[in-house]
Amino acid sequence: MILSVTDLDVHYGPRRRRRQVLAGASLAVDRGEVVGIIGETGSGKSTFARAVLGLVRPSAGRIVIDGEDAAGYGNRQWRTLRRRGVIQYVFQDPLRSLDPDLSIADSLTEPLTLRGVPRAEAVDRARAYLSRVRLDEDLLPRLPGELSGGQRQRVAVARALVTEPKLVILDEPVSALDAANRVQILEILKELRATGTALVFISHDLGSVAGIADRVAVLYQGEFVEAGPTRDVVTKPTHPYTRLLISSAPTLRRKVS
Amino acid sequence: MTALTESPVAAGVTSPVLAVRDVRIRGLGDEIVHGVSFELTPGKVVGIVGESGSGKTLTCRAILGILPPQLEVSAGAVHIGGRDVSALSPAEWTALRGSTISAVFQDPASYLNPSIPVGAQIAEVVRVKKGVRRRAARHRALELLAAVRLREPELVYGQYAHELSGGMLQRVLIATAMAADPRVLVADEATTALDVTVQAEILDLLADLRASTGLAMVLVSHDLAVVARLCDEVLVMRDGEIVEQGPTDRVLYEPEHSYTRLLISEHEQYGLEKFLEDS
Amino acid sequence: MVRRVLTLASGRVAVAILAAVALLAIFGPLLAPQDPLSTSDNTLAGISGQHWLGTDYLGRDVFSRLLDGSRVSVAGSLEVALMALVVGAVPGILSVYLGRVFEWLTLRLADTLVALPLLLFAVAVTALLGNGITQAMFVTGVLVSPLFYRVARAATLSVARSQYVESALISGASLGWIVRRHVWVKVLPPIAVVLAQTIGVGFVIVSSLSFLGIGVQPPAPTWGGLLATDLGYLSYQPWAPFVPALLIMVTVWASNLLADAIRDVSGEAGRAMVNRRKALGGLA
Numbered sequence: 142m143i144l145s146v147t148d149l150d151v152h153y154g155p156r157r158r159r160r161q162v163l164a165g166a167s168l169a170v171d172r173g174e175v176v177g178i179i180g181e182t183g184s185g186k187s188t189f190a191r192a193v194l195g196l197v198r199p200s201a202g203r204i205v206i207d208g209e210d211a212a213g214y215g216n217r218q219w220r221t222l223r224r225r226g227v228i229q230y231v232f233q234d235p236l237r238s239l240d241p242d243l244s245i246a247d248s249l250t251e252p253l254t255l256r257g258v259p260r261a262e263a264v265d266r267a268r269a270y271l272s273r274v275r276l277d278e279d280l281l282p283r284l285p286g287e288l289s290g291g292q293r294q295r296v297a298v299a300r301a302l303v304t305e306p307k308l309v310i311l312d313e314p315v316s317a318l319d320a321a322n323r324v325q326i327l328e329i330l331k332e333l334r335a336t337g338t339a340l341v342f343i344s345h346d347l348g349s350v351a352g353i354a355d356r357v358a359v360l361y362q363g364e365f366v367e368a369g370p371t372r373d374v375v376t377k378p379t380h381p382y383t384r385l386l387i388s389s390a391p392t393l394r395r396k397v398s
Numbered sequence: 399m400t401a402l403t404e405s406p407v408a409a410g411v412t413s414p415v416l417a418v419r420d421v422r423i424r425g426l427g428d429e430i431v432h433g434v435s436f437e438l439t440p441g442k443v444v445g446i447v448g449e450s451g452s453g454k455t456l457t458c459r460a461i462l463g464i465l466p467p468q469l470e471v472s473a474g475a476v477h478i479g480g481r482d483v484s485a486l487s488p489a490e491w492t493a494l495r496g497s498t499i500s501a502v503f504q505d506p507a508s509y510l511n512p513s514i515p516v517g518a519q520i521a522e523v524v525r526v527k528k529g530v531r532r533r534a535a536r537h538r539a540l541e542l543l544a545a546v547r548l549r550e551p552e553l554v555y556g557q558y559a560h561e562l563s564g565g566m567l568q569r570v571l572i573a574t575a576m577a578a579d580p581r582v583l584v585a586d587e588a589t590t591a592l593d594v595t596v597q598a599e600i601l602d603l604l605a606d607l608r609a610s611t612g613l614a615m616v617l618v619s620h621d622l623a624v625v626a627r628l629c630d631e632v633l634v635m636r637d638g639e640i641v642e643q644g645p646t647d648r649v650l651y652e653p654e655h656s657y658t659r660l661l662i663s664e665h666e667q668y669g670l671e672k673f674l675e676d677s
Numbered sequence: 678m679v680r681r682v683l684t685l686a687s688g689r690v691a692v693a694i695l696a697a698v699a700l701l702a703i704f705g706p707l708l709a710p711q712d713p714l715s716t717s718d719n720t721l722a723g724i725s726g727q728h729w730l731g732t733d734y735l736g737r738d739v740f741s742r743l744l745d746g747s748r749v750s751v752a753g754s755l756e757v758a759l760m761a762l763v764v765g766a767v768p769g770i771l772s773v774y775l776g777r778v779f780e781w782l783t784l785r786l787a788d789t790l791v792a793l794p795l796l797l798f799a800v801a802v803t804a805l806l807g808n809g810i811t812q813a814m815f816v817t818g819v820l821v822s823p824l825f826y827r828v829a830r831a832a833t834l835s836v837a838r839s840q841y842v843e844s845a846l847i848s849g850a851s852l853g854w855i856v857r858r859h860v861w862v863k864v865l866p867p868i869a870v871v872l873a874q875t876i877g878v879g880f881v882i883v884s885s886l887s888f889l890g891i892g893v894q895p896p897a898p899t900w901g902g903l904l905a906t907d908l909g910y911l912s913y914q915p916w917a918p919f920v921p922a923l924l925i926m927v928t929v930w931a932s933n934l935l936a937d938a939i940r941d942v943s944g945e946a947g948r949a950m951v952n953r954r955k956a957l958g959g960l961a
Contacts, residue, residue, distance in 0.1 A: 181593040182564070194847050223849035230847050232840045240841040242862050248841070251858070252848035286948070297844075304848065319449030319620055324664050346594040348623075352668030375673040389598035390670050391623030393650055393662065 177350030226304030291322030445625030517555025754879030760818020765825025866943035
C-alpha cells in the first residue's frame with residue numbers, strides 16, 4: 142500500500158461556522174495502481190487531495206503514506222516526509238502552476254535543489270524528464286509565459302516526476318486542455334504507470350479517467366459512496382449518484398431523448 | 399426525439415433562420431477563418447467542434463456581430479431571419495439581438511451583475527425587449543425561470559449571482575437569452591466549465607427548448623460528444639478551416655478527415671465507450 | 678529591472694534627473710564657488726558673473742547655498758525612504774507567515790500610524806528630541822512605513838496562495854526557501870515603486886520642515902529654508918523663490934516618474950510590454 146486513508150474527517154471554517162467537508166473518507170492505493178476519484182464541485186475531492194498532501198489538517202482519521210502515518214504531523218514533520226520525494230501533485234490549472242519569473246529549468250530543478258541536489262545533476266534529471274513528457278530541451282531557459290497551456294501542463298507533470306515519486310496525485314490534469322494535448326498527456330501517464338508509479342486521478346468526469354484507471358472511487362458529499370474495479374463500477378453501479386454520473390458522461394453514442 | 403434527418407444541403411421547405419455563406423474573417427492582414435458555411439432552419443441544431451484557436455468562437459462572434467475591432471468579415475455573408483447583417487446599422491443590430499438571435503457563453507457568473515439579484519436582471523431584459531411594465535416583466539421572468547427548470551423560481555429570483563451554483567447560473571443566462579423569444583440561440587462552450595452531471599442537465603434543457611419552441615441552435619464545444627448529443631449537423635474546425643462537415647451520424651461513424659478520427663479515437667480510448675458497448 | 682526601466686523614455690528621464698540631483702548632493706558642497714555661509718555687504722544683488730544666482734538678504738551667494746543645501750535635502754529624503762522600507766516592508770512580508778497574533782498586531786499598528794498626521798507629528802518629535810533633521814526624518818519614516826507594510830503584505834499574500842508556492846511546499850521547501858525563491862522577486866517591484874514615490878514624499882517633507890525652520894540650525898542652508906527666506910524678500914527679488922522651488926518640484930516629479938516607470942515594466946504585463954518593444958526594434 143503506498144497510500145492508506147482511513148476515516149478521514151476534514152472541517153473548514155472558524156469555530157462557530159464549521160463545515161464538514163470530508164466525513165469518514167477511506168481509500169487505499171496499491172503500489173503501481175491507478176485510482177480515479179470522481180466527484181462534483183463541492184464533493185470534497187480537492188480537500189481530500191490537499192489533506193493527503195498535508196496542505197490541510199484533518200480533524201480525525203489516518204493518512205498512511207508509504208508506511209508513515211502523517212495525519213497528526215506538524216509543518217516540520219511534513220517537510221521531512223515531503224523531502225523523501227514519495228508523493229507529488231499536478232495542479233489543474235496549467236497557466237498558474239509555474240512561477241512566471243522562473244525559467245523552466247529553475248522550476249523543474251526546484252524539487253531537487255531545495256533538498257541539496259547539486260545543480261548540474263538536477264539539470265540533467267530535468268532534461269531527462271522533459272524528454273519523457275515529449276518536450277524539447279531548448280525550452281529549459283524559457284519562461285512559462287512563452288509556452289502554451291499544453292506545454293506548461295507537461296512541464297508541471299515533469300516537475301512532479303523529477304523526484305521519482307511513488308505516488309502522483311493529479312487534479313483534473315487534462316480538463317483544461319484540447320484534444321491533441323489531452324491524448325499526449327494521457328499517453329505519458331500510461332507510460333508512467335508502466336514504470337510502477339501509482340497514480341490518483343481526481344476528476345468530475347468519470348469518462349476522463351475510465352480509460353486509464355484500474356479502480357474508481359466515487360466521492361459524494363464528503364464520503365466515498367462507491368469504489369471498485371472500473372469495469373464493475375461503470376457496468377454495475379450500485380449508488381444512484383454513480384448511475385447519474387454514468388448516464389451524464391458525454392459519449393459518442395447518439396442519445397435518444 | 400429523433401434527430402431531424404434532412405441533409406444539411408437541402409434547404410427544406412422553411413427558409414433558414416440563420417444562413418452563413420462562405421464567411422471569411424480577416425484581421426491584421428491575415429485571413430484567420432477560411433470559409434464557413436451552414437444553414438439553420440427552425441428546430442435544427444448545428445454543432446461546431448474545435449480546439450482553442452480553431453476559429454469557432456470567432457465564427458460565433460461574426461454571426462452575432464461582435465467581432466473584436468481589429469477583425470472583420472472579409473468575404474461571405476451572414477443572413478439572420480433572411481436579412482443580410484452586413485447592411486445593418488448598430489440600432490438595427492440592437493433590435494435583432496435578443497429578439498431574433500441570442501447567445502450564452504462560458505463562465506456564466508461573469509455575465510451577471512454581482513450587486514443586483516438575478517431575477518431583476520432577467521426582468522430588465524424583458525422590459526427593454528418587450529416593452530412591458532414592471533409587474534408584467536417580473537411575472538414573465540418568473541415564467542422563464544420555471545421554463546429553465548429551476549426548482550424554486552421565486553427564491554432564485556431574489557438571489558445574487560454569488561449565491562448560485564454554476565449550473566443554476568447558466569440556467570439563469572439561458573432564461574435571459576430566451577426572454578425575448580429568439581429564433582436562434584448560439585451556445586459557445588456553454589457547458590464547458592460545468593460538472594459533467596450539470597452539463598448533461600443543461601444539454602437536456604436545450605433539447606427541451608428546441609422541442610417546445612422550435613428553437614434553432616448553434617452549439618460550440620471542444621468536446622465532440624457534447625456536440626454529438628444534440629446536433630443534427632456537425633462542423634469540425636481546425637486552424638480556421640472546416641476539415642469536416644456533415645450529418646452527425648455520418649461524421650461520427652464514417653469520418654473522413656484524420657483530425658475527426660483523432661477526436662473520435664480519443665473518446666473511444668479514454669471514455670466510457672468501451673465499457674458501455676460491452677454491456 | 679534597471680535595464681528594463683531604462684528602455685522607457687520616462688525611465689531614462691527620471692533616472693537622469695535623479696542622478697543629477699544625487700551628484701549635486703555628493704559634489705555640490707565641494708563645487709560651491711563661494712563659502713555658503715560667508716556674509717557680505719552685497720545684499721540682494723542680482724545675477725552677475727560672480728554670483729550666478731545673486732545674493733540673499735545677508736549677502737551670501739545663493740548659488741553656493743543651493744549647492745550646499747542639496748546634501749541635507751537629499752540625505753533627509755533618503756533617510757525617510759529607507760526607514761520606511763525597513764520598518765514597513767519586513768513586517769509586511771513576515772505578517773503572512775508568523776501567525777495570526779503577529780498579523781493582527783502589525784495590522785493594527787499600521788492602521789494607527791496611518792491615522793497620525795505626518796507633518797504635525799514630525800514637528801512634535803523635533804520639539805521632544807531636539808532640533809535635528811535626522812530625528813525628524815526617522816520619525817517621518819516610521820509614519821510613512823504603513824504604506825510599505827501594506828504593499829509588501831499584499832504582494833506576499835498573492836504569492837503565498839499561488840500554485841507554484843504550494844508546489845514548492847509539496848516538494849518539501851522550507852519557508853525560507855519559498856521567501857527567497859518566489860516571494861522576494863514578486864515583492865521587490867511594488868516595493869521599488871513605493872520607494873521611488875517615498876523619496877519624493879520625503880523630499881517634500883524635508884523641504885516643508887526646513888521651510889518652517891524645523892530640523893535645521895541656521896545658518897545652514899537647505900532648499901526649503903532658502904525658499905522661506907526668499908519669500909520674505911519677494912519685493913526685492915521676485916524671481917528668487919523660483920530656483921529652490923523648481924529644484925524641489927523637479928526632483929519630486931522625477932521620483933514619481935521613476936515610480937511610474939518601474940510599475941510599467943513590472944509584472945507579467947510589464948514584461949510583455951518590454952518584450953513587445955524589443956521586438957518592434959526598441960522604439961522609445
